Amino acid sequence: MQIEGHTLSRHNERHFASHRKRWEALKSDIRNAEDIVKKLIEFQIAIPSWALGTGGTRFGRFSGGGEPRTLEEKIEDVGLLHQLNKSSGAISLHIPWDIPKDPKAIRILAAQHGLRFDAMNSNTFQDQKDQKHSYKFGSLQHVNKGVRDQAVEHNLEVIDYGKQLGSNSITVWLSDGSCFPGQLNFRKAFQHTLEGLQRIYNGLPDDWKIFVEYKAFEPNFYSMTVGDWGQSLLYVQKLGPKAFTLVDLGHHLPNANIEQIVSLLLMEGKLGGFHFNDSKYGDDDLTVGSINPYQLFLIFNELIEGMDARHMSHATDMGWMIDASHNVKDPLEDLIQSIEAIKIAYAQALVIDSDALVKAQQQNDVVLAQEVLQAAFRMDVRPLVAEARLRAGGVYQPLEFFRESKVREQLIATRGKKAIATGL
Ligand SMILES: [Mn+2]
Numbered sequence: 001m002q003i004e005g006h007t008l009s010r011h012n013e014r015h016f017a018s019h020r021k022r023w024e025a026l027k028s029d030i031r032n033a034e035d036i037v038k039k040l041i042e043f044q045i046a047i048p049s050w051a052l053g054t055g056g057t058r059f060g061r062f063s064g065g066g067e068p069r070t071l072e073e074k075i076e077d078v079g080l081l082h083q084l085n086k087s088s089g090a091i092s093l094h095i096p097w098d099i100p101k102d103p104k105a106i107r108i109l110a111a112q113h114g115l116r117f118d119a120m121n122s123n124t125f126q127d128q129k130d131q132k133h134s135y136k137f138g139s140l141q142h143v144n145k146g147v148r149d150q151a152v153e154h155n156l157e158v159i160d161y162g163k164q165l166g167s168n169s170i171t172v173w174l175s176d177g178s179c180f181p182g183q184l185n186f187r188k189a190f191q192h193t194l195e196g197l198q199r200i201y202n203g204l205p206d207d208w209k210i211f212v213e214y215k216a217f218e219p220n221f222y223s224m225t226v227g228d229w230g231q232s233l234l235y236v237q238k239l240g241p242k243a244f245t246l247v248d249l250g251h252h253l254p255n256a257n258i259e260q261i262v263s264l265l266l267m268e269g270k271l272g273g274f275h276f277n278d279s280k281y282g283d284d285d286l287t288v289g290s291i292n293p294y295q296l297f298l299i300f301n302e303l304i305e306g307m308d309a310r311h312m313s314h315a316t317d318m319g320w321m322i323d324a325s326h327n328v329k330d331p332l333e334d335l336i337q338s339i340e341a342i343k344i345a346y347a348q349a350l351v352i353d354s355d356a357l358v359k360a361q362q363q364n365d366v367v368l369a370q371e372v373l374q375a376a377f378r379m380d381v382r383p384l385v386a387e388a389r390l391r392a393g394g395v396y397q398p399l400e401f402f403r404e405s406k407v408r409e410q411l412i413a414t415r416g417k418k419a420i421a422t423g424l
Pocket of ligand 1: 213275
């Protein structure tokens with residue numbers, strides 16, 4: 001569904017006077033407000049095709065109704081989000097959950113919604129119907145060459161779909177590993193995986209990137225063959241200049257210092273992709289910023305510092321994506337919250353007085369360094385984020401608008417109460 005322009009304007013007009021007041025007050029407090037607004041407008045976060053239905057990753061699913069039933073409807077949902085927040089102008093497809101039957105038509109439909117195709121995602125962590133070999137004991141690491149070949153073929157096929165859609169990257173996340181000591185020869189598993197990744201790498205078009213995503217545990221609980229950033233970095237360094245590590249916030253052991261990981265990967269020129277979510281225990285896939293917004297802010301501080309040091313564009317030199325899924329929230333409301341949390345953390349990191357921070361670091365003034373960071377973190381930058389959204393043509397308050405215009409009710413009326421999105 002498309003939201004009619006006049007309903008957007010009515011909402012924005014209602015809030016205009018109070019927003020103006022808050023924005024003018026904040027603007028006078030920030031040195032580089034106009035520059036930040038520009039960066040916020042440019043910063044787009046891809047929505048994965050599996051985040052539009054409830055459930056998604058584990059256990060039972062409890063549909064809220066009106067879920068997209070087809071790839072076309074998923075694109076419509078992301079288009080709707082983008083219309084509201086002007087920050088989710090990309091969609092990331094998972095193959096084989098979302099195989100485009102007519103890639104050309106799908107590409108046109110996405111463009112009509114102002115969307116491009118972000119990184120493609122392959123899947124060798126599940127067996128598909130009619131699949132010759134099973135991935136029960138891994139894919140690229142497998143002791144049987146037939147299984148490894150099949151996994152490589154699948155990834156090459158995903159690249160091919162991506163080419164037709166205008167994507168220019170593939171994310172490989174492997175569930176490979178072992179559940180018990182002795183099950184696996186670590187060295188052979190690594191070497192087989194490297195060999196498979198090399199074959200996939202060789203199938204990349206010139207302007208493509210491959211992201212190697214790591215995860216500490218689950219579904220394997222003794223070892224993961226790409227278990228941490230060190231292992232991922234080993235692979236991507238061996239693969240070549242088109243290979244990068246992908247950091248998923250939920251894929252670390254508890255208390256890992258993710259901001260430090262981000263900083264060092266950027267220093268090496270090997271951070272290429274980023275998956276946003278939040279967690280309290282493990283790979284909880286909770287709404288971005290719902291548990292630990294300070295950590296998200298500290299990560300953004302390192303992202304900006306590291307990207308600026310390498311003269312990278314915040315908007316285009318990294319694959320930004322949300323990777324989360326829920327049973328107890330409306331998926332679109334959840335995504336609205338996640339996007340807002342990302343934009344707030346990004347804006348807060350942009351208002352850090354970096355000169356003062358560098359000076360404090362040089363003088364070992366630990367107290368002042370903390371003051372500088374927290375002065376930015378405690379600033380209410382929501383008017384800044386809203387100003388950027390309004391200038392880009394979005395709505396002042398996406399969540400409020402979503403509810404007052406009864407979007408979910410309309411989706412249920414069209415798609416039905418029992419519609420369930422494809423995926424896990
Ligand atoms: Mn991920």
